[in-house]
Structures are given as structure tokens and as C-alpha cells.
Amino acid sequence: MKYIASCSFGKDSLAMVLMLIERGLPLDEVVFYDTGMEFQAIYDLRDDMLPIFQQHGIKYTTLYPDNPFLYDMLERPVKGRERRGYGWCGGLCRWGTTCKLRTIDQYAERQGAKVYVGIAADETPRLQKERKPYKLFPLAEFGRTEADCLQYCYSAGYFWLEGSIRLYDILDRVSCWCCPLQSLEELRKLYRYFPDLWRQLEEWDESTWRTFIKNYSVRQLAARFVFEAKWQAAGGNIRSKAFHAALRKELSRLGSEGTLCRTSKQKMLSKEQ
Numbered sequence: 001m002k003y004i005a006s007c008s009f010g011k012d013s014l015a016m017v018l019m020l021i022e023r024g025l026p027l028d029e030v031v032f033y034d035t036g037m038e039f040q041a042i043y044d045l046r047d048d049m050l051p052i053f054q055q056h057g058i059k060y061t062t063l064y065p066d067n068p069f070l071y072d073m074l075e076r077p078v079k080g081r082e083r084r085g086y087g088w089c090g091g092l093c094r095w096g097t098t099c100k101l102r103t104i105d106q107y108a109e110r111q112g113a114k115v116y117v118g119i120a121a122d123e124t125p126r127l128q129k130e131r132k133p134y135k136l137f138p139l140a141e142f143g144r145t146e147a148d149c150l151q152y153c154y155s156a157g158y159f160w161l162e163g164s165i166r167l168y169d170i171l172d173r174v175s176c177w178c179c180p181l182q183s184l185e186e187l188r189k190l191y192r193y194f195p196d197l198w199r200q201l202e203e204w205d206e207s208t209w210r211t212f213i214k215n216y217s218v219r220q221l222a223a224r225f226v227f228e229a230k231w232q233a234a235g236g237n238i239r240s241k242a243f244h245a246a247l248r249k250e251l252s253r254l255g256s257e258g259t260l261c262r263t264s265k266q267k268m269l270s271k272e273q
Contacts, residue, residue: 002113004029006104009046010174011160013118015149016139017049018156020116021056025138027116029059031107033100036069037176041160041167048158063107065099072096074207087210090180108134120146165193178204180213187213191225198222223254 003026007013020027030053032046053060067076072095074085089096108115115135119126122145127137139149150168160167160174167174170189171182177190177197191198198218205218212218227250228238236243 005116011150016118041162
């Protein structure tokens with residue numbers, strides 16, 4: 001029987017791989033699905049791990065999507081619709097996740113392999129979902145929580161440095177940096193600490209039909225974050241009704257490109273529906 005670990009090189013899957021090696025459990029291959037949209041810290045950490053895999057006789061394989069991320073997002077013909085591209089990956093259309101799971105599953109099934117998956121013991125809803133019988137969840141068996149996994153990796157000397165910033169100091173999850181499913185707080189951090197990445201988000205957002213997150217284009221989010229800072233500097237609470245009322249007025253006043261973009265996207269959707 002062959003044993004494969006699916007590793008994104010985030011805290012949970014990395015901790016899982018390190019624990020498997022530490023405990024001497026069977027591990028023949030580590031598989032990384034490369035979306036092309038990971039933080040550089042993920043690729044750097046992956047490269048740091050390659051000599052360790054080699055030392056332990058563990059094969060390493062990179063899997064890729066059928067098409068580049070931006071082709072599927074912006075250019076791919078969509079059957080029955082005039083628009084092109086799937087749009088942002090999120091909501092009910094998590095095409096990126098679907099492609100990732102399908103690619104890894106098919107790779108393992110062709111080899112009749114068992115697959116280790118890095119879901120922590122405290123991720124109960126994920127663990128309770130129906131799973132394919134060849135998938136194994138060692139972190140749950142070891143009783144390791146997400147917090148445990150992060151501390152385990154830190155103790156081993158892995159910090160996910162993006163420049164001088166430790167990503168897990170500011171983000172709950174480290175996956176595709178452009179993911180619309182990030183929390184509002186995580187998007188604030190992306191805007192604050194990674195302006196070059198944020199500018200890239202704005203450029204892509206202008207080229208796709210789907211609003212980045214509910215009620216906000218990327219430019220509108222940036223305008224919101226600027227307004228939040230001003231509101232807080234004046235001693236205001238950004239969770240108050242007064243703030244949200246003032247924010248609506250501010251976005252309307254700005255008449256920003258993000259607002260116009262969002263309106264045009266909504267019109268396009270209403271026509272297609």
C-alpha cells in the first residue's frame with residue numbers, strides 16, 4: 001500500500017507531515033497542489049522541506065490545475081453564458097477548491113494510495129463530512145488542534161515569513177492570497193501589509209464580472225478601510241450603526257470606480273438571470 005500526504009505547506013498539513021516523519025509512520029510521497037496564487041512564503045517553506053523529504057526517501061510531487069488560475073477566472077468560455085471566466089472563486093462557485101480536490105483525488109486513486117489529509121482535531125465540521133475511505137486524518141487521531149499545529153511548526157523553526165512579516169501573526173489561514181473567502185479582518189491586513197498584492201487584486205477585479213465579496217468591489221473595500229482609519233482616529237467605533245450609515249454615504253459620495261464596477265456587474269447578472 002502506498003501512502004501519500006496532501007500538503008499545502010500551511011500550518012496544519014506541514015505539522016502533519018513533520019509528525020508522520022517524527023513518528024516513523026508510512027509516508028511514500030508528499031503532494032503539493034500549486035494554484036500559482038500562494039504567498040511566496042509557502043514556496044520558500046516548500047523548498048526548505050525538499051532536502052528533508054530526500055533525506056527520508058520521500059518522493060515529492062507538484063500537481064497543477066488543468067488551466068492557469070487567471071485563465072479560468074477571466075477568460076475561460078462558460079457554456080450557455082456570454083460572459084467569460086468563472087469570476088472570483090468563492091460563494092457557491094468554489095471552482096478552485098473543486099479543481100484542487102479532484103486533481104489530488106484522481107492522482108491518489110490512480111495509484112490505489114491512502115491519503116493523509118491535514119485536518120486538525122478541533123475542525124469538527126470538516127471531519128464530520130463524508131470522506132472517501134482511502135483518506136486518513138492523523139492530526140485528529142493525534143488530538144492536535146490548529147493552535148497545537150502552529151506552535152509545533154514554530155518550535156521546529158518554520159515561520160511563514162513574507163518579507164519581514166510572519167503570516168500567521170496577521171492571518172488565520174495561509175492559502176491563496178487572493179481568496180475572497182478571507183475574513184474582513186484578514187482583508188484589512190492584506191490591504192495594510194501587502195499593497196502590491198492589493199493593487200493586483202484591484203486590476204483583476206476590474207476584469208471580472210463577479211463582485212469580490214458581498215456588496216464590495218476591491219476598490220470599495222480599500223475605500224472602506226481608509227474611512228475606517230479616519231473614523232477610529234476620531235474616536236469612533238467601526239462596529240456602530242453610525243459608522244455603517246456614514247460609510248454608505250461616503251461610498252456613495254466617492255462614486256468610486258469600484259462602485260461603478262459593482263453596479264455594472266449586478267446589471268450583467270440580472271440580465272443573465
